[in-house]
Structure formats: C-alpha cells, structure tokens
Amino acid sequence: MFQPEILSLLDESPPLPARSRLMPMKPMNDTLPIQESLSSYFVRLARKHSCSPMTLLRNEVLAWTKIKYSREASSRFTSNYIRTMNGVSFYAKELAEALNNLTGQSELDRCSFLPLTEVLDPRGNGLLHHRPHWCSECFRDWRASGNEPYFPLIWMAAPVKFCKTHQCALSDTCPHCGQAQPFLPKHSYLDHCSHCGKWLSTSTITYLKNIDDFSLYQYNSIEEMIVNGWRCSSLLNSSSFINSIKVVAGELYNGSIYEMERELGFPKGTVSNWSKSNVSPSLPNLLSFSYSLGVSPLEFITLLENQHIHPNIVMDHRKQASKRKGLSVDEFSLVKSVLDSIISSGISEKSVQSIARDLGYTVTLLRYWFKEECQAISRLYREYKNSCRIKNEQKDIDVVKDIFKRLTDKKTKITNRILQNELSFHGVILSRPHVLAAVEEERKRRLLFQALTI
Ligand SMILES: [Zn+2]
Ligand SMILES: [Zn+2]
Structure with a gap:
C-alpha cells in the first residue's frame, strides 16, 4: 500500500523566488537591430509604475547611483546629461547598473552603446543625437499592429538620420507644436509630444529617393554594433x-x-x-x-x-578617389607595363602616389596589386630626390665660391651683412648647413691666402 512521504514542513521554509524592487521588464526587441534604447526603457518602466519618468528617476533610481543631482540644476541635468544614458558615459554606466539591480534584469547596458566603451571616445563626440529622433511610419505601424511604441537605440545614434525599413527621414520635432522632445518626457507615452500631448506621427513624411553609399554604410555598421557588439565584447x-x-x-x-x-x-x-x-x-x-x-x-x-x-x-569618400573594384586583366597588364617601363628606365621623377593619381587609381590599390614594383619605384624616386638635393646644394656652394672670389678680386671686405645681401640676391639661405660649411671653408681659404701673401 502506498505510504505518502512525511515532509518535515515545520522545519523547512519554502524557497523564496527572487524579488526586485521595481517591476521586472524586458527591453523591447533585445536581440534585434531595433533593440530598445535605455532612455525609452526608462520611460516605459515609469508607466508600469504609474508615475512620470522624472519621478521614477528622482525618487527611486538616483539613490542607487553615484550621480549627483540637485533640483537647482535639474534643467541642465535633463537637457545635457540624461541623453548620454544611451551612450558610453558615466551616466549610461550608472543608470544601466542601477536599473539592472532594481528590475532584476541583466545586461541592460546593451540598451546603450556601453559594450563599445573601450573603443569609442569616452566624451561621446558625435555619438548621440542632441534630441530624440523618430520614424513616423514605425510609430504608425506599431500602433496599427497593437505593439507598444518605443525608441530603438539606432535612432539615438547621431549618424543615423533615416529609417531603413520605411526609407524616410527621421523626425525630430512635434508635427503639431513644432517643439523638440526631451529624452525623459513629462508623461510616459513615448509616441506623444511632451509639450502639447499630441501624437508625434505625421502624414507629411520625407521619403528618400536615394540613400548614398556612406549613409547606408553608417546605418548598417551601427546596426551591426547594436546586434553583435555585446557578443564580441571581449575583443572590443x-x-x-x-x-x-x-x-x-x-x-x-x-x-x-x-x-x-x-x-x-x-x-x-x-x-x-x-x-x-x-x-x-x-x-x-x-x-x-x-x-x-x-x-x-x-x-x-x-x-x-x-x-x-x-x-x-577601398572607397575613400573623403578624397573622392577612384572607386574601382579591382582590376580587369587588360587594366592589370596596362598598369604593369607603365610601372615596368619606369623601373627599366632606372629613374623615377614621380612618387608612387602621383603615378597612381595619373593612372586614376588609389595608391592603396596600386600598392596591393604591384607591391614589388611600387617598392622599386619608391626607391628610384628617393634616389632621384637625393640626387636633386645634392645638385641644388652644389649650386649653392658654387654661388658662395663665386661671391668670395669676386669680392676678393675687388679687395672688398666681406662682412656678414655684405655676404647675406649677396646670398639672398642669388636666392641662397645662409643658415642652411651646407651653405654655412661652404662659407666657413672660403673664409679659411681667404685667411690662408692673406697669410701667404704678406
Ligand atoms: Zn520606420
Ligand atoms: Zn507638440
């Protein structure tokens, strides 16, 4: 017959599930390119607690941080500092850590650019927009599909100025009152204006016909940082x-x-x-x-x-250099024959850089495909520049000799002033080492000559 096990319930207390001071809440889309930003998470958390974002910040969260806050400086705090909670700053670190502790969530630092702290400028120059930007179409889609609107981290990045999904420019002012929005609004509805309370989505949207290569590259790179940055953080x-x-x-x-x-x-x-x-x-x-x-x-x-x-x-957008993708067989043999003929002539009066420019390629491309030829041409060019320098120095020395001979013949006393005037007349600079050495030599020679003739 079955005998139920007798439990010593009076001796043991049941295990207590982990508790958190604030409601545990996951960030939106936390593994996707449209991962939520920390400031957006903060505002939604405030709504879960039926309070304004500033009330949540002042009454609960700041006490868990090392952030110094005074009511007198509150406007500077909200306008200048709080926006950096999405970046790599002290505020981002402190607030992400405090929210991790208070909500029992882990890794809320991924809602900011903190995983890139060690490879980005700690002052966050050029990292974040100075005011929130949003896509009206995304807000509209989310409302239509019953999803909660929020601000993805990618909208916070200063180089991002458009929505890739809807191919339209991001907005940064309320379409009704024209005001910019704060990062922590007065209420906790992210898609509504903090000033007039109206919906931030507008039907007058600027669709982009062409998104240039560099803008798209910036968007994709930042997206990659958001999705994969924390995954390879040990290498960053x-x-x-x-x-x-x-x-x-x-x-x-x-x-x-x-x-x-x-x-x-x-x-x-x-x-x-x-x-x-x-x-x-x-x-x-x-x-x-x-x-x-x-x-x-x-x-x-x-x-x-x-x-x-x-x-x-390589696409050097700064210098608008040639944007060729590799070389065809014909191009390769043409460039090779040009480089080979320079090498066989034994002299190169042009640097590899100017040869590349003449041929319409980047020097990087030339050096990649024709490494040895470029090294040989660099050597010839150095030799050429060196021989030019020696020739020019010899010309200066000849001028010095000529001046001394002429003035000696005229029995003119060669003072420094006279010498300087004569040299500058011929475009020679006295302070250059080879000129000084030649002058010294001529003076010695002159003294010797005078000693012999006395
Ligand atoms: Zn959109
Ligand atoms: Zn408004």
Missing part, C-alpha cells in the same frame, strides 16, 4: 583596435601609420594617436576610417593577424 578593446591598425599599416602602408592616415585623408596624428592607445576615435571618425578600408568597424577591430583587408574595395 583598445589593444585589439591598435593591433588591427598595425596589421593593416604593415600590410598596405609599409608599416607606416603616418602614411596610412595620409592616404586615407585623415589629419596628421589622428590614426597615430589612436595607435598609441591614449585616444579613442569618435564614432564618426571610426566609421570614416573603416569605410575607407572597405570593412565595418567591428570587422576592423576584430581583425586577426592572418586575415587580410582587400583594398580593391
């Missing part, structure tokens, strides 16, 4: 970034980072500073840089030593 650090710069500079630019930044059209010192780990790039600079190399920022940062960047897809 400054040493991976520096390593990738060195690998590409070694492969394509003779190991010279200065040459790399010059070829890619960046101001002197920009990429070299990144490679010294004391400066991280702003998002717009990182996008321009990787675009010039024909890869996405994540592909670039996670580049391994044995991977190659193929410069036949």
